Amino acid sequence: MTQRTIEFFWDAASPYTYLAATQIEALAQRCGCVLQWRPFVLGKAFEATGNRAPAQIPAKGKYLFKDLRLWAKHYGVPLFFPRVFPVNSLTAGRIGCALPPEQVGRWAQAVMTAYWTRDADISQAEVLKGVADAAGFDGAALLAAAQEQPAKDLLRANTEEAVERGVFGAPTFFVGEQMFWGNDRLVLLEDYLNGKLAA
Amino acid sequence: MTQRTIEFFWDAASPYTYLAATQIEALAQRCGCVLQWRPFVLGKAFEATGNRAPAQIPAKGKYLFKDLRLWAKHYGVPLFFPRVFPVNSLTAGRIGCALPPEQVGRWAQAVMTAYWTRDADISQAEVLKGVADAAGFDGAALLAAAQEQPAKDLLRANTEEAVERGVFGAPTFFVGEQMFWGNDRLVLLEDYLNGKLAA
Numbered sequence: 001m002t003q004r005t006i007e008f009f010w011d012a013a014s015p016y017t018y019l020a021a022t023q024i025e026a027l028a029q030r031c032g033c034v035l036q037w038r039p040f041v042l043g044k045a046f047e048a049t050g051n052r053a054p055a056q057i058p059a060k061g062k063y064l065f066k067d068l069r070l071w072a073k074h075y076g077v078p079l080f081f082p083r084v085f086p087v088n089s090l091t092a093g094r095i096g097c098a099l100p101p102e103q104v105g106r107w108a109q110a111v112m113t114a115y116w117t118r119d120a121d122i123s124q125a126e127v128l129k130g131v132a133d134a135a136g137f138d139g140a141a142l143l144a145a146a147q148e149q150p151a152k153d154l155l156r157a158n159t160e161e162a163v164e165r166g167v168f169g170a171p172t173f174f175v176g177e178q179m180f181w182g183n184d185r186l187v188l189l190e191d192y193l194n195g196k197l198a199a
Numbered sequence: 200m201t202q203r204t205i206e207f208f209w210d211a212a213s214p215y216t217y218l219a220a221t222q223i224e225a226l227a228q229r230c231g232c233v234l235q236w237r238p239f240v241l242g243k244a245f246e247a248t249g250n251r252a253p254a255q256i257p258a259k260g261k262y263l264f265k266d267l268r269l270w271a272k273h274y275g276v277p278l279f280f281p282r283v284f285p286v287n288s289l290t291a292g293r294i295g296c297a298l299p300p301e302q303v304g305r306w307a308q309a310v311m312t313a314y315w316t317r318d319a320d321i322s323q324a325e326v327l328k329g330v331a332d333a334a335g336f337d338g339a340a341l342l343a344a345a346q347e348q349p350a351k352d353l354l355r356a357n358t359e360e361a362v363e364r365g366v367f368g369a370p371t372f373f374v375g376e377q378m379f380w381g382n383d384r385l386v387l388l389e390d391y392l393n394g395k396l397a398a
Contacts, residue, residue, distance in 0.1 A: 049258040059248040059367040063380055070387045073396045168258040181262055184383035188269045197272045 039096035238295035309334035
């Protein structure tokens with residue numbers, strides 16, 4: 001039997017994506033799935049679909065801060081709301097697109113952990129280089145590759161594909177064409193993978 | 200020790216509120232809490248906060264239908280997406296406001312079950328009368344009481360209070376001033392009541 005794949009559309013700028021990222025590797029392992037990390041640009045998906053970041057509604061934004069803290073406690077993971085927010089995560093995403101597929105997860109975790117737990121301003125090349133180096137990559141080489149056309153093209157293609165397949169927010173997961181949106185849908189994703197939500 | 204209270208702001212027009220309603224009584228019982236059913240007008244909370252119903256974003260609306268079905272399967276409860284949607288749930292809410300507090304939950308469950316599983320058009324007085332009668336109320340008397348000023352005033356007051364306390368969607372739960380928004384936050388609500396999310 002072929003191993004099933006969970007596609008994970010992620011953008012480091014999204015707090016709920018960080019939260020989901022702290023859980024998804026264990027979930028994939030429990031369900032015997034391959035995890036495919038797919039960088040995309042959340043802001044472009046918002047634009048394309050007419051959706052808005054939750055923090056754009058003041059009452060929602062106020063709740064969001066408290067909600068994120070509760071989720072972090074629920075998972076037992078650190079969370080520090082960064083001073084630079086929203087952040088430009090374009091280069092972080094392009095670096096993800098410059099890496100071979102099996103290394104994207106390591107990068108995603110490193111950059112999201114830096115941003116969501118250590119207040120690192122991941123819009124800055126210097127900061128990204130440091131994060132990459134600390135995670136065992138060649139930071140300087142990665143930054144250079146991120147500025148090349150193939151990385152830019154792949155990030156754009158991923159984003160366009162995501163929107164075409166129905167993505168309007170992050171994190172978004174796919175198992176085939178079954179889509180799951182949100183950190184709070186991991187429970188449904190796992191049920192689905194375990195065959196508990198069959199028609 | 201006084202029993203803690205879960206306040207449940209509900210509007211029968213909201214599918215995620217129906218889903219949460221299928222779970223909340225058992226949750227309250229597990230946590231030894233009193234459940235206080237508080238009817239409010241979700242549309243007014245949307246207006247007041249600038250929030251929008253998810254179905255107003257086409258991509259979100261498309262996902263919503265699939266998502267609701269998955270949640271219903273996850274919970275093992277029926278769900279039939281009503282032909283009349285969105286629905287005017289004002290009278291249903293006013294009936295809730297005409298009842299003594301300890302009977303509101305029975306009404307809420309009856310009217311949401313009618314709308315979300317049997318395609319009953321709960322904007323119609325005739326339909327509401329039938330639902331009320333079947334749930335052991337005096338439907339004609341309730342409909343009359345719902346048109347009186349006290350019921351109208353209470354529904355308006357509940358809605359204003361909800362918005363003032365930070366509500367922008369439904370379902371919304373409060374334990375004291377700790378707010379939980381969404382069917383998908385029941386897991387956090389329960390953790391919180393069990394003291395697992397302490398600062």
